[in-house]
Amino acid sequence: xxxxxxxxxxxxxxxxxxxxxxxxxxxxxxxxxxxxxxxxxxxxxxxxxxxxxxxxxxxxxxxxxxxxxxxxxxxxxxxxxxxxxxxxxxxxxxxxxxxxxxxxxxxxxxxxxxxxxxxxxxxxxxxxxxxxxxxxxxxxxxxxxxxxxxxxxxxxxxxxxxxxxxxxxxxxxxxxxxxxxxxxxxxxxxxxxxxxxxxxxxxxxxxxxxxxxxxxxxxxxxxxxxxxxxxxxxxxxxxxxxxxxxxxxxxxxxxxxxxxxxxxxxxxxxxxxxxxxxxxxxxxxxxxxxxxxxxxxxxxxxxxxxxxxxxxxxxxxxxxxxxxxxxxxxxxxxxxxxxxxxxxxxxxxxxxxxxxxxxxxxxxxx
Amino acid sequence: xxxxxxxxxxxxxxxxxxxxxxxxxxxxxxxxxxxxxxxxxxxxxxxxxxxxxxxxxxxxxxxxxxxxxxxxxxxxxxxxxxxxxxxxxxxxxxxxxxxxxxxxxxxxxxxxxxxxxxxxxxxxxxxxxxxxxxxxxxxxxxxxxxxxxxxxxxxxxxxxxxxxxxxxxxxxxxxxxxxxxxxxxxxxxxxxxxxxxxxxxxxxxxxxxxxxxxxxxxxxxxxxxxxxxxxxxxxxxxxxxxxxxxxxxxxxxxxxxxxxxxxxxxxxxxxxxxxxxxxxxxxxxxxxxxxxxxxxxxxxxxxxxxxxxxxxxxxxxxxxxxxxxxxxxxxxxxxxxxxx
Numbered sequence: 001x002x003x004x005x006x007x008x009x010x011x012x013x014x015x016x017x018x019x020x021x022x023x024x025x026x027x028x029x030x031x032x033x034x035x036x037x038x039x040x041x042x043x044x045x046x047x048x049x050x051x052x053x054x055x056x057x058x059x060x061x062x063x064x065x066x067x068x069x070x071x072x073x074x075x076x077x078x079x080x081x082x083x084x085x086x087x088x089x090x091x092x093x094x095x096x097x098x099x100x101x102x103x104x105x106x107x108x109x110x111x112x113x114x115x116x117x118x119x120x121x122x123x124x125x126x127x128x129x130x131x132x133x134x135x136x137x138x139x140x141x142x143x144x145x146x147x148x149x150x151x152x153x154x155x156x157x158x159x160x161x162x163x164x165x166x167x168x169x170x171x172x173x174x175x176x177x178x179x180x181x182x183x184x185x186x187x188x189x190x191x192x193x194x195x196x197x198x199x200x201x202x203x204x205x206x207x208x209x210x211x212x213x214x215x216x217x218x219x220x221x222x223x224x225x226x227x228x229x230x231x232x233x234x235x236x237x238x239x240x241x242x243x244x245x246x247x248x249x250x251x252x253x254x255x256x257x258x259x260x261x262x263x264x265x266x267x268x269x270x271x272x273x274x275x276x277x278x279x280x281x282x283x284x285x286x287x288x289x290x291x292x293x294x295x296x297x298x299x300x301x302x303x304x305x306x307x308x309x310x311x312x313x314x315x316x317x318x319x320x321x322x323x324x325x326x327x328x329x330x331x332x333x334x335x336x337x338x339x340x341x342x343x344x345x346x347x348x349x350x351x352x353x354x355x356x357x358x359x360x361x362x363x364x365x366x
Numbered sequence: 367x368x369x370x371x372x373x374x375x376x377x378x379x380x381x382x383x384x385x386x387x388x389x390x391x392x393x394x395x396x397x398x399x400x401x402x403x404x405x406x407x408x409x410x411x412x413x414x415x416x417x418x419x420x421x422x423x424x425x426x427x428x429x430x431x432x433x434x435x436x437x438x439x440x441x442x443x444x445x446x447x448x449x450x451x452x453x454x455x456x457x458x459x460x461x462x463x464x465x466x467x468x469x470x471x472x473x474x475x476x477x478x479x480x481x482x483x484x485x486x487x488x489x490x491x492x493x494x495x496x497x498x499x500x501x502x503x504x505x506x507x508x509x510x511x512x513x514x515x516x517x518x519x520x521x522x523x524x525x526x527x528x529x530x531x532x533x534x535x536x537x538x539x540x541x542x543x544x545x546x547x548x549x550x551x552x553x554x555x556x557x558x559x560x561x562x563x564x565x566x567x568x569x570x571x572x573x574x575x576x577x578x579x580x581x582x583x584x585x586x587x588x589x590x591x592x593x594x595x596x597x598x599x600x601x602x603x604x605x606x607x608x609x610x611x612x613x614x615x616x617x618x619x620x621x622x623x624x625x626x627x628x629x630x631x632x633x634x635x636x637x638x639x640x641x642x643x644x645x646x647x648x649x650x651x652x653x654x655x656x657x658x659x660x661x662x663x664x665x666x667x668x669x670x671x672x673x674x675x676x677x678x679x680x681x682x683x684x685x686x687x688x689x690x691x692x693x694x695x696x697x698x699x700x701x702x703x704x705x706x
Contacts, residue, residue, distance in 0.1 A: 052563055195630060205644060263568070266571075267638065268592045269640075270595075285566065
C-alpha cells in the first residue's frame with residue numbers, strides 16, 4: 001500500500017445482474033455498471049451523479065464490498081482488494097463507511113442510539129467492548145459531533161422517536177464511529193426537507209473540514225453536488241460520461257447529456273433574465289439497461305448524434321484543441337468540436353445539419 | 367355567499383376568481399388524537415393563473431389540495447370548517463353525486479405517482495374513455511382520446527398500452543391527458559414531477575406550462591420544490607404547520623421574502639448556477655401538529671422571535687404585493703410610523 005495512492009480506485013468496474021432468460025433461452029443481464037474508472041483521494045469529495053438506473057448506487061455497493069464485481073477491479077490504497085491480507089481487509093472495512101438514504105430502514109428500530117453507536121464502535125474494533133467508560137464517552141462525543149446535543153437526552157431514544165433529519169445525523173454518527181477515511185453517502189439528503197437538508201449538508205461540510213474525511217457522494221441532485229463536491233463524475237447507463245471539477249463540469253458541460261441535466265435542473269430564481277438557457281431538450285426516456293443501445297448509449301436521445309455514435313463506444317478522454325481543462329474528461333465523439341467552441345446546433349430539429357458536419361457518413365435522425 | 371370579495375392580490379392574468387378557499391380547516395381524527403393539517407387556510411386561484419402552494423412535509427399543502435374536492439387519502443379526514451367556492455358555489459355543501467360530477471369535469475387532479483393511480487388492468491385508452499363516459503362525453507370518445515394523447519406528446523397508439531408498459535414520465539403524461547379529458551377550468555397538481563428524474567421532470571413541467579397556456583387553465587400546483595415554483599408559478603402561497611404564512615407574486619417572493627420562515631427556506635435552497643456556502647438558516651424541525659406551538663407556529667424555530675410571538679397569532683397583513691403573517695412587520699411599521 002502506498003501512502004499517496006487514492007483511498008479507493010476502480011479499474012474498468014463491471015457489474016451485471018442476471019434477470020432470467022429471453023424467449024429462446026438467451027441469458028439476459030442488466031448491465032448496471034459497464035466499465036467504471038473512478039478514484040477518491042484522501043480528504044476530497046467526489047460526487048457520482050445521474051438519473052435513476054444509471055448505476056451510481058451499484059457502483060457504490062461494489063466499492064463498499066456489498067456486491068462482487070462481474071469484471072474489473074477495486075483497489076484500496078493501491079492494493080487490489082482480493083490481495084489484501086486479513087489485517088488490511090479489516091482496515092478497509094473499518095475505514096470505508098457508508099451513510100444510506102433511508103435512515104428509517106438503515107437503523108435498527110429496536111435499538112437505542114446508545115446501543116446503535118456502541119455496536120458500531122465495538123464491531124469495527126475501534127473500542128473493545130470491555131472498555132465501558134471509553135465507549136460511553138465516545139458515544140456521547142459522537143452524538144455531540146453530529147449536533148444531537150445534549151447527548152444525554154438522546155442516548156436512550158429509539159430511531160422512531162427522532163425526526164428524519166435527526167435520524168440521518170445518527171446515520172452519520174454511526175459512519176463516523178470507526179474513524180473512517182472515506183464515507184460513501186448514498187443520497188444522504190434526498191429524503192429530507194429543505195430546511196433540514198441544509199442542516200445535514202452543513203454538518204457533512206464541517207466533518208470534512210475538521211476531520212479530513214473523504215466523501216463519495218451519490219446523488220441525483222446537481223445543485224447539492226455543486227455545493228458540496230470538488231469533483232464530479234456524471235453517469236449514464238453504467239458508464240461515466242463526463243468527469244472533472246464541479247465548476248468546470250456544471251459551468252461548462254461538454255457532454256450533451258450533462259448539458260441536458262444542467263439545463264433540466266430547476267433554478268430557484270424566477271427572473272426571466274437568469275432563466276434564459278440553452279434548452280437542450282433531450283427527448284424520450286432512459287433506455288433499458290438490459291438492451292443497451294449500440295455505440296454511445298446516449299445516441300438515441302442525443303440531439304447532436306452522428307452515425308459514428310451508433311457504432312463506437314466513446315472513451316472517457318481529455319478533449320483536444322481546447323485550453324487547459326483542469327482534468328475535465330468527456331466520453332463523447334463530438335467533445336473536441338464542442339470544446340473548440342464550434343456552435344453546434346443543439347436542438348433536435350437541427351440534428352440533421354449537425355450530422356452533415358461530421359464523419360463518417362450522413363444520416364438523418366429518426 | 368355568492369358575491370366574492372375583491373381579490374386582495376390580483377393574479378398575473380387578472381382573470382375571474384375560479385377557486386376560493388375561505389378559512390378552510392381539515393381535521394384527521396385518530397385514536398391518537400385530532401390533528402388539523404389544514405387550519406384556517408384561505409386562498410384564491412384566478413382564471414389562467416398558475417398558483418403554487420409550497421411547504422415542507424407536514425405543512426398541510428397536499429391536504430389543502432385534497433380538501434378542495436374532499437378526496438382524502440384517509441377516511442378519517444374531513445373538512446370541518448370554512449368554504450370551498452368554485453365559481454361562487456360552495457363545494458362543501460354539495461351532495462356526494464353532485465360533488466362527483468364536479469370531480470374530473472370542473473376540477474381535475476394530477477397526482478405525484480401516476481403509475482400507482484392508473485388502473486393496472488385497463489388500457490390507457492379505456493381509462494380515459496371511462497372518464498369521458500362518466501361525464502356523459504362518450505360520443506367520439508376514441509377520437510378524443512387520440513387527440514388528448516397527442517396533446518400531451520404521446521402517440522395515439524399508447525391508448526392500447528397498459529400502465530406497466532409505460533415509463534414514469536409517460537404515465538404522468540397519461541395522468542395529465544386524463545385530467546384534461548373533460549376540459550376542466552381548474553387543475554390541481556400535487557407534486558406532479560417529484561417522482562420523476564430531472565430530464566423527465568423538465569419535459570413534464572414544460573408540457574404543463576404549454577397546456578396551461580393553450581387551454582387557459584387555472585392551475586393549483588402543490589410542491590416542496592422552490593425550483594419548480596420559480597419555473598412555472600405566477601403567485602405563491604407558503605405554508606407552515608397547517609397555515610399560510612406568506613403569499614406573493616413569484617418574483618416578489620424570491621426577491622424579498624417577508625416571513626422569516628420563507629427567508630430561511632430560500633436561504634436553504636441550492637442554486638446549481640450560483641454556488642454559495644451552505645447555511646442552515648432554520649434550526650430544528652417541523653412541529654407535531656397534535657400539539658402545535660402557541661401564537662405564531664414558527665416561533666420556536668424563528669431567529670427573530672419576540673415575546674409576543676409565543677402568545678399572539680399574527681394575522682396575514684398586506685404590504686406592497688406581499689401578504690405575510692409575522693409580528694416583525696408590525697414592529698417595523700410602527701417604528702417607521704406607517705399604519706398597518
